[in-house]
Amino acid sequence: MTLESVTLAEVEASLGTLENESLSETTDYLEKEAEIFAEEKRMEMMMGWHLKREPRLQRSTTVATGSIDVDSAAAVTDDFPASAAVKEVLLGQDEGAQTAALGSEDVKGTHTDLDPVQRLFLEKIKDYDNMHRLNGGLLETEPDYVKYLSEETAKLQRLYGGGDLSSFPEFTFTEAVFAKSDPPLLPSHDFVIEMINGxxxxxxxxxxxxxxxxxxxxxxxxxxxxxxxxxxxxxxxxxxxxxxxxxxxxxxxxxxxxxxxxxxxxxxxxxxxxxxxxxxxxxxxxxxxxxxxxxxxxxxxxxxxxxxxxxxxxxxxxxxxxxxxxxxxxxxxxxxxxxxxxxxxxxxxxxxxxxxxxxxxxxxxxxxxxxxxxxxxxxxxxxxxxxxxxxxxxxxxxxxxxxxxxxxxxxxxxxxxxxxxxxxxxxxxxxxxxxxxxxxxxxxxxxxxxxxxxxxxxxxxxxxxxxxxxxxxxxxxxxxxxxxxxxxxxxxxxxxxxxxxxxxxxxxxxxxxxxxxxxxxxxxxxxxxxxxxxxxxxxxxxxxxxxxxxxxxxxxxxxxxxx
Ligand SMILES: Nc1ncnc2c1ncn2[C@@H]1O[C@H](COP(=O)(O)OP(=O)(O)O)[C@@H](O)[C@H]1O
Ligand SMILES: Cc1ncc(COP(=O)(O)O)c(CN)c1O
Incomplete structure (x- = not known):
């Protein structure tokens, strides 16, 4: 099978046969398919930029929670001349923007510069994200993983004094008030200058x-x-x-x-x-x-x-x-x-x-x-x-x-x-x-x-x-x-x-x-x-x-x- 011989329709057809299978099996299948594509393309083109980078894209898009691995996404834009659509989707301004982009039909409908494999992944990410939101949590997770996650969360809460670990913390800085009679806690300006010069x-x-x-x-x-x-x-x-x-x-x-x-x-x-x-x-x-x-x-x-x-x-x-x-x-x-x-x-x-x-x-x-x-x-x-x-x-x-x-x-x-x-x-x-x-x-x-x-x-x-x-x-x-x-x-x-x-x-x-x-x-x-x-x-x-x-x-x- 060569890349040219695979049309988007064929990919979609093959995906259709998987609709009733479990999410993890689908993910495995996608990964294998992508690896085959990548290898064949590499063999044929020897130096082709986009297939050379596909394994990285795969990794960042097979996250079961439906969220984007931002580091990987950033890496993609750093040294991966991906299409504007990929960048737009992967690097939304914030989580909401990412979700919106992922959920948008535009991904499928308007960005025709995506190659079949990229498009396939983006659609799956969109699907996962929707399912994740509907399901209200993780999809198809093993009981062991859920247990591990809750233990780790409890550990972090113990270490950091509880609170919601999924949201960004709020910091409140209050001005330190020193009583006049307190001994000086910080070195004087002159002392700091003396120290730097010294x-x-x-x-x-x-x-x-x-x-x-x-x-x-x-x-x-x-x-x-x-x-x-x-x-x-x-x-x-x-x-x-x-x-x-x-x-x-x-x-x-x-x-x-x-x-x-x-x-x-x-x-x-x-x-x-x-x-x-x-x-x-x-x-x-x-x-x-x-x-x-x-x-x-x-x-x-x-x-x-x-x-x-x-x-x-x-x-x-x-x-x-x-x-x-x-x-x-x-x-x-x-x-x-x-x-x-x-x-x-x-x-x-x-x-x-x-x-x-x-x-x-x-x-x-x-x-x-x-x-x-x-x-x-x-x-x-x-x-x-x-x-x-x-x-x-x-x-x-x-x-x-x-x-x-x-x-x-x-x-x-x-x-x-x-x-x-x-x-x-x-x-x-x-x-x-x-x-x-x-x-x-x-x-x-x-x-x-x-x-x-x-x-x-x-x-x-x-x-x-x-x-x-x-x-x-x-x-x-x-x-x-x-x-x-x-x-x-x-x-x-x-x-x-x-x-x-x-x-x-x-x-x-x-x-x-x-x-x-x-x-x-x-x-x-x-x-x-x-x-x-x-x-x-x-x-x-x-x-x-x-x-x-x-x-x-x-x-x-x-x-x-x-x-
Ligand atoms: N039997 C010993 N009783 C006490 N001190 C010793 C004895 N043998 C060696 N020393 C100590 O070890 C040092 C080195 O001694 P020694 O081994 O005899 O030197 P060298 O091998 O140069 O002849 C001595 O100056 C002494 O402090
Ligand atoms: C292998 C070797 N090296 C060094 C020494 C020197 O030992 P000392 O420090 O007691 O002079 C000896 C003692 N004969 C020895 O056998």
Missing amino acids: LSRIASSSAYREAAMECRVLSIQSHVVRGYVGNKSASFPLQDKESQACQQARRRRCEEAGLRLAATGFLLVTSPKMETGSLGAGLVLGFEVDSINSVQFSNHTGYSHWKGQVLTADELHVLYEGIKLNNVHQYDYVLTGYTRDTSFLEMVVDIVQELKRANPNLVYVCDPVLGDHGSMYVPQNLYPVYKNKVVPVADIITPNQFEAELLTGKNISTEKDAVEVMDLLHAMGPDTVVITSSDLPSRLGDRFLVSLGSQRHVRPDGSRTTQRVRIEVPKVDAVFVGTGDLFAAMLLAWTHHYPNDLKMACEKTFSVMHHVIQRTISYAHELAGPGRRPSPPQLELRMVQSKADIEDPAIVTEATVIS
């Missing part, structure tokens, strides 16, 4: 742009399926904690710039009358951590078994190239830890140098993992790479005593030795050095672990100053793995927060370590049972459970400034 100043100020910017870390470390070392140990605390620490640091900077960030996340101009709240959900300021997994192991190497893959230097380069090609290689920090391969480490150095050229303020935080307590646990050939290439480009390093001694060639037997070693390390490059653990005796007794830190600053006049601190924390009789990685990540975070206050940064960092370790050991003892030493899986750091302590550590140890 907002535009804020939007263009570097403080605002800085506050809105993210802080991005590239962390090149191990990944383990089970447990917490490397990236598993560093990423979560950095992302989590910094959402607070960064907020505070940046809020302080914004406040210095004369701005206030109110609790709602709205930016408001500083006003002496206005209270400031904590920075709310308006700006998200957590560290973004981009992780490159130097290895992917089943678990850390302290377990009886471990399996996995090692990323080669070339593979590292490929990943970095991908980042670079997209021009998203702008980083504020690079964080690295345990590595066993010299060419991989050399590639890290190349990447750090390139990233530093892109951002001269980039801070490289490096844990020079070489060994502990007199023995190396990485291949010997890594040592010259750390000493000659890695440490010189690092800004913050976190060696243990053994590593610090190895890198400088000087033993530490006293606190004075430790200070000299840290000075030697400064001379190699890094401005911040923390010796994470040492065998030095603590004044608090032999159950305390002594750590030392040193930070160099350049004064505004160009001269140098160095702050040195000693920290003593309770020693726990167990071997934890992943603590070095967590430590480096936390030092990164807290030095970011307190860039010129190593004492404070250390107190926060060591306090986080204390809380995580205490939680881990109590849980491990519980798992192991009385009198039994916890196993490596039982000693996995209780990282997620320590979220609150990581975010806002209660200070448990005070750092002593030693010079």
Whole structure:
């Protein structure tokens, strides 16, 4: 059957056979017929505008209630060059006009520019509308639908306080009357002007742009399926904690710039009358951590078994190239830890140098993992790479005593030795050095672990100053793995927060370590049972459970400034 072979009379004749059938069957039939027409016309004309649009017209005209889907009708007039008659019928000024148009014999009699299918639909709409009015309600509806409709109507009435949901509501606006003694509820004109001017100043100020910017870390470390070392140990605390620490640091900077960030996340101009709240959900300021997994192991190497893959230097380069090609290689920090391969480490150095050229303020935080307590646990050939290439480009390093001694060639037997070693390390490059653990005796007794830190600053006049601190924390009789990685990540975070206050940064960092370790050991003892030493899986750091302590550590140890 082709369109040309169907006359209006034929369509009407076929409709006649349906007169006694139910309305829904008729509608189904019409839809099918129209689909057949549309498909055939499309096949024949390929690009014909009106049949291409017919399915839309069908949808808007098969509404059982007899009303017009105004959105569809509007769409028809937007991009459907329908005849004037269709537009007139579908877009009457109001419901009454629509009904009148639909009920008018003109539709059938005078608008000869309608094609047969359009005319057929318009007539059916007219019929439905008449029947709808005569019937006083829905036509041929299923009981389920009536029930659903009445439930939905009741629900809306409950929600909106009853009333007639089928008519447009009336609004009455009454002028608010303020008693003279009432406190002003609205900001004054001057205040609003000040606020608008202030907002535009804020939007263009570097403080605002800085506050809105993210802080991005590239962390090149191990990944383990089970447990917490490397990236598993560093990423979560950095992302989590910094959402607070960064907020505070940046809020302080914004406040210095004369701005206030109110609790709602709205930016408001500083006003002496206005209270400031904590920075709310308006700006998200957590560290973004981009992780490159130097290895992917089943678990850390302290377990009886471990399996996995090692990323080669070339593979590292490929990943970095991908980042670079997209021009998203702008980083504020690079964080690295345990590595066993010299060419991989050399590639890290190349990447750090390139990233530093892109951002001269980039801070490289490096844990020079070489060994502990007199023995190396990485291949010997890594040592010259750390000493000659890695440490010189690092800004913050976190060696243990053994590593610090190895890198400088000087033993530490006293606190004075430790200070000299840290000075030697400064001379190699890094401005911040923390010796994470040492065998030095603590004044608090032999159950305390002594750590030392040193930070160099350049004064505004160009001269140098160095702050040195000693920290003593309770020693726990167990071997934890992943603590070095967590430590480096936390030092990164807290030095970011307190860039010129190593004492404070250390107190926060060591306090986080204390809380995580205490939680881990109590849980491990519980798992192991009385009198039994916890196993490596039982000693996995209780990282997620320590979220609150990581975010806002209660200070448990005070750092002593030693010079
Ligand atoms: N047995 C422990 N008792 C108390 N604190 C510990 C213990 N082991 C690690 N830590 C904490 O973790 C930090 C990092 O230590 P560690 O893992 O030994 O570093 P690294 O891996 O660099 O040698 C220490 O400074 C300390 O705060
Ligand atoms: C795979 C892996 N990554 C990283 C580390 C480093 O752990 P830590 O933070 O305790 O130095 C280890 C410990 N050997 C490890 O096995």
